[in-house]
Amino acid sequence: MSAAPSQELRRGLFDGYDTGGFYDEMFSAPGCPRPHYSKLLDKLSAMAPEHFEERRKLADLSFLIQGITFTVYSDGQGTERLFPFDLIPRILAHSEWERIERGLAQRVMALNLFLQDVYGRQLLFKDRVIPRALVYSCPHFRREVIGVEVARGIYTHICGIDLVRDSKTGDFCVLEDNVRTPSGISYVLENRLVMTRVLPDAFQACEVLPVNHYPAELSRILRSLSPRSEDDAQIVLLTPGIHNSAYFEHSFLAQQMGIELVEGRDLIVDGGVVYTKTIRGLNRVDVIYRRVDDEFLDSLTFRPESLLGVPGLMGAYRAGNVALANAVGNGAADDKGIYTFVPSFIRYYLAEEPILNSVETYLCAKPDDLAYVLEHLPELVVKAVGESGGYGMLMGPAASQAKIEEFRDLIRRNPGNYIAQPVVPLSRVPSYDSASGRVAGRHVDLRPYCLYDGKKVTIVPGGLTRVALQRGSLVVNSSQGGGSKDTWVLRGEN
Amino acid sequence: MLSRIAESLFWLARYIERAEDTARILDVNYHMLLEQSQQSYRLRWAPLIVMAGEQNLFRELYGEANAENVFEFLAFCQDNPSSIVQCISKARENARTIRDRISREMWEDINGLYYMMARFHPPDEVAAGPHRFCDRIKFGAHRFHGVTDATLPHDEGWEFLRIGWSLERAEMTARLVDVQYHNLLEELPVAGAAPDNHQWMAVLRSVGAYEAYHRQYHSTIEPEKVVEMLILHPQHPRSIRFSATEVQAGLRAVSGTGTGSYANEAERLTGKVLERLRYDKVGEIFKQGLHEYLSDLQRMCRAIGEDIARTYFYYAVVA
Numbered sequence: 001m002s003a004a005p006s007q008e009l010r011r012g013l014f015d016g017y018d019t020g021g022f023y024d025e026m027f028s029a030p031g032c033p034r035p036h037y038s039k040l041l042d043k044l045s046a047m048a049p050e051h052f053e054e055r056r057k058l059a060d061l062s063f064l065i066q067g068i069t070f071t072v073y074s075d076g077q078g079t080e081r082l083f084p085f086d087l088i089p090r091i092l093a094h095s096e097w098e099r100i101e102r103g104l105a106q107r108v109m110a111l112n113l114f115l116q117d118v119y120g121r122q123l124l125f126k127d128r129v130i131p132r133a134l135v136y137s138c139p140h141f142r143r144e145v146i147g148v149e150v151a152r153g154i155y156t157h158i159c160g161i162d163l164v165r166d167s168k169t170g171d172f173c174v175l176e177d178n179v180r181t182p183s184g185i186s187y188v189l190e191n192r193l194v195m196t197r198v199l200p201d202a203f204q205a206c207e208v209l210p211v212n213h214y215p216a217e218l219s220r221i222l223r224s225l226s227p228r229s230e231d232d233a234q235i236v237l238l239t240p241g242i243h244n245s246a247y248f249e250h251s252f253l254a255q256q257m258g259i260e261l262v263e264g265r266d267l268i269v270d271g272g273v274v275y276t277k278t279i280r281g282l283n284r285v286d287v288i289y290r291r292v293d294d295e296f297l298d299s300l301t302f303r304p305e306s307l308l309g310v311p312g313l314m315g316a317y318r319a320g321n322v323a324l325a326n327a328v329g330n331g332a333a334d335d336k337g338i339y340t341f342v343p344s345f346i347r348y349y350l351a352e353e354p355i356l357n358s359v360e361t362y363l364c365a366k367p368d369d370l371a372y373v374l375e376h377l378p379e380l381v382v383k384a385v386g387e388s389g390g391y392g393m394l395m396g397p398a399a400s401q402a403k404i405e406e407f408r409d410l411i412r413r414n415p416g417n418y419i420a421q422p423v424v425p426l427s428r429v430p431s432y433d434s435a436s437g438r439v440a441g442r443h444v445d446l447r448p449y450c451l452y453d454g455k456k457v458t459i460v461p462g463g464l465t466r467v468a469l470q471r472g473s474l475v476v477n478s479s480q481g482g483g484s485k486d487t488w489v490l491r492g493e494n
Numbered sequence: 495m496l497s498r499i500a501e502s503l504f505w506l507a508r509y510i511e512r513a514e515d516t517a518r519i520l521d522v523n524y525h526m527l528l529e530q531s532q533q534s535y536r537l538r539w540a541p542l543i544v545m546a547g548e549q550n551l552f553r554e555l556y557g558e559a560n561a562e563n564v565f566e567f568l569a570f571c572q573d574n575p576s577s578i579v580q581c582i583s584k585a586r587e588n589a590r591t592i593r594d595r596i597s598r599e600m601w602e603d604i605n606g607l608y609y610m611m612a613r614f615h616p617p618d619e620v621a622a623g624p625h626r627f628c629d630r631i632k633f634g635a636h637r638f639h640g641v642t643d644a645t646l647p648h649d650e651g652w653e654f655l656r657i658g659w660s661l662e663r664a665e666m667t668a669r670l671v672d673v674q675y676h677n678l679l680e681e682l683p684v685a686g687a688a689p690d691n692h693q694w695m696a697v698l699r700s701v702g703a704y705e706a707y708h709r710q711y712h713s714t715i716e717p718e719k720v721v722e723m724l725i726l727h728p729q730h731p732r733s734i735r736f737s738a739t740e741v742q743a744g745l746r747a748v749s750g751t752g753t754g755s756y757a758n759e760a761e762r763l764t765g766k767v768l769e770r771l772r773y774d775k776v777g778e779i780f781k782q783g784l785h786e787y788l789s790d791l792q793r794m795c796r797a798i799g800e801d802i803a804r805t806y807f808y809y810a811v812v813a
Contacts, residue, residue, distance in 0.1 A: 242587070242590055261594045261595075278495055279500050
């Protein structure tokens with residue numbers, strides 16, 4: 001298998017491809033494709049660069065016309081942008097995916113049990129699994145929901161767990177958990193749709209597991225949360241509105257599930273019950289898939305100035321008249337300071353050993369760790385515990401001296417707010433570089449989407465592969481110039 | 495249906511219609527004046543600004559009206575809230591907030607129209623004259639109607655679209671006739687000169703009624719008949735009567751009211767307007783004064799719009 005394609009490569013897209021000393025998802029050694037990539041490589045190698053470029057433009061146009069854009073906030077005013085899509089898919093072998101799937105399911109169950117415990121009986125503090133102060137000081141821990149009984153005991157209905165493959169070991173490890181309002185699944189579904197239109201033959205040749213059952217599965221779980229009968233459950237998706245960076249996804253999911261997309265101003269609480277305002281009067285709501293953050297949900301309970309939520313919503317939630325997915329207070333589980341304890345949760349609640357590794361993490365709240373971090377800033381990644389989406393982050397090796405000093409100052413002033421990790425040399429996938437018209441290695445991560453119905457965890461095969469399209473960059477967040485790829489999990493081996 | 499969604503559908507349709515009607519008005523004026531003297535060509539653009547109701551803004555931005563700046567103002571000006579680019583952009587914003595409720599085809603169509611607008615280079619278009627540009631807008635609006643009709647279930651949401659574009663069309667046709675009639679009357683001071691039929695032909699063409707006129711009347715173009723066609727014709731899709739009938743049908747479909755009664759103020763006013771359009775004769779209209787008649791129709795259209803909002807869109811806070 002190895003000689004023929006490498007001959008082709010020298011003339012085509014893969015001309016001069018260099019794995020650069022990183023783990024390359026496609027090649028085990030220069031010119032030597034991994035078995036699960038060989039069919040794709042055959043197809044791509046047979047394609048002239050101009051032909052590939054043509055397909056790529058077709059994909060871009062398709063995203064633009066469909067309005068699949070996101071909004072970036074960095075200059076104070078939001079700008080609508082295309083989420084760059086790279087045509088070369090990321091492929092996972094079936095056996096590797098099965099192991100990831102087991103690891104993720106285990107992690108989601110443990111996080112859910114942790115949240116049940118924290119907002120319920122709080123046995124973990126008595127058993128000294130984690131200090132109470134550490135949990136209570138998380139910025140997204142919510143005292144207001146202690147003792148609230150959530151529908152069917154589910155907190156983490158939807159989790160997006162970020163995985164990276166460490167080039168040093170070749171193994172996947174968990175980089176962070178997102179269990180509040182993770183976004184990106186719409187790109188998984190749309191990327192797949194565009195991919196099957198633009199490269200149908202390669203797709204068919206590889207025998208890829210489907211992903212499009214996600215909306216139906218999510219819809220089933222939401223329906224099961226209804227305080228009234230499931231059959232006439234009224235389910236809505238609550239969005240902050242058109243200016244939110246993930247608005248496209250909100251409307252996409254609402255449409256796919258056939259539920260109403262609402263803004264806070266469309267809802268009203270009367271007598272502890274939530275209603276939508278319709279052209280024929282008020283209509284009761286049973287389940288809210290909310291994509292509005294906790295602190296904006298209810299101006300009577302959280303931020304009084306918020307116009308995005310519904311005054312009185314928390315009262316209806318406490319009374320059990322409406323279910324929310326995800327639950328309120330989940331930010332205690334995906335806090336970057338809590339992250340280091342998740343393996344202990346898995347051992348404590350499930351009596352199992354964690355299947356997926358974590359990244360070594362220094363908690364600046366601990367004096368020893370703090371001293372180490374301050375000494376090694378240029379080698380580390382520093383993250384603010386309550387932030388997500390690549391905001392509030394220091395990338396040590398790439399940062400200017402001034403930026404490092406700025407963070408040194410920030411950390412000293414509020415050590416509890418920061419954690420640090422060694423820079424993980426992310427694996428790379430061949431990606432199209434429009435400047436050279438050839439393919440080059442670019443770093444990727446992987447965010448699978450996990451749905452939990454209280455009994456089992458369902459994960460659509462693959463997830464969102466985010467790719468740092470800038471040469472050498474390790475930051476994959478869309479807000480920081482990252483793009484995405486379709487992710488293929490193959491049906492069987494090869 | 496959520497009140498907010500009904501409102502967005504209503505405005506989405508109105509903005510598309512407004513863009514189309516503005517394009518029609520620009521195009522007809524252009525063609526009408528091509529056959530006129532140079533001097534007349536220069537003078538006859540100001541009424542379009544009056545029609546848009548933006549005299550003050552225009553004077554501030556451009557001063558004296560001419561073919562180029564009126565076209566630019568009505569088509570491209572970002573400060574003019576009713577310019578064609580603004581209408582398309584607002585239509586898209588409305589569509590975007592309800593894209594889960596409209597068909598994928600509708601969204602892609604309107605999004606495509608928006609990007610087509612963005613590709614126009616205003617100075618080039620102004621230099622080339624309005625015809626090419628206006629034609630694209632008209633075509634875009636027609637395609638939107640077709641895509642909507644063929645892909646959206648004809649349910650309540652569709653009714654709000656129908657009410658929106660029909661109400662807008664009734665009002666815009668009233669404006670168009672009002673302004674052009676006024677415009678043409680001023681052309682007549684040459685005593686005994688035969689009225690210039692070419693200009694009335696242009697008016698008919700602007701609403702796509704030229705051929706229909708000939709089929710209907712088998713005669714030369716006469717101002718009274720043209721006016722009759724545009725105001726009172728029961729079947730021509732751009733006549734005021736036809737548009738008002740559509741508004742009534744939409745309102746009744748939403749409320750479930752039968753003929754002979756009304757469920758809200760908007761339906762009552764629409765019924766009143768239709769009574770007049772059904773039973774008035776064009777001679778009576780002229781006797782009473784065309785301008786007054788048309789101004790009154792425009793006022794009624796605005797009142798109907800306000801009552802639709804009160805009935806279906808605005809929510810009194812529940813105590």
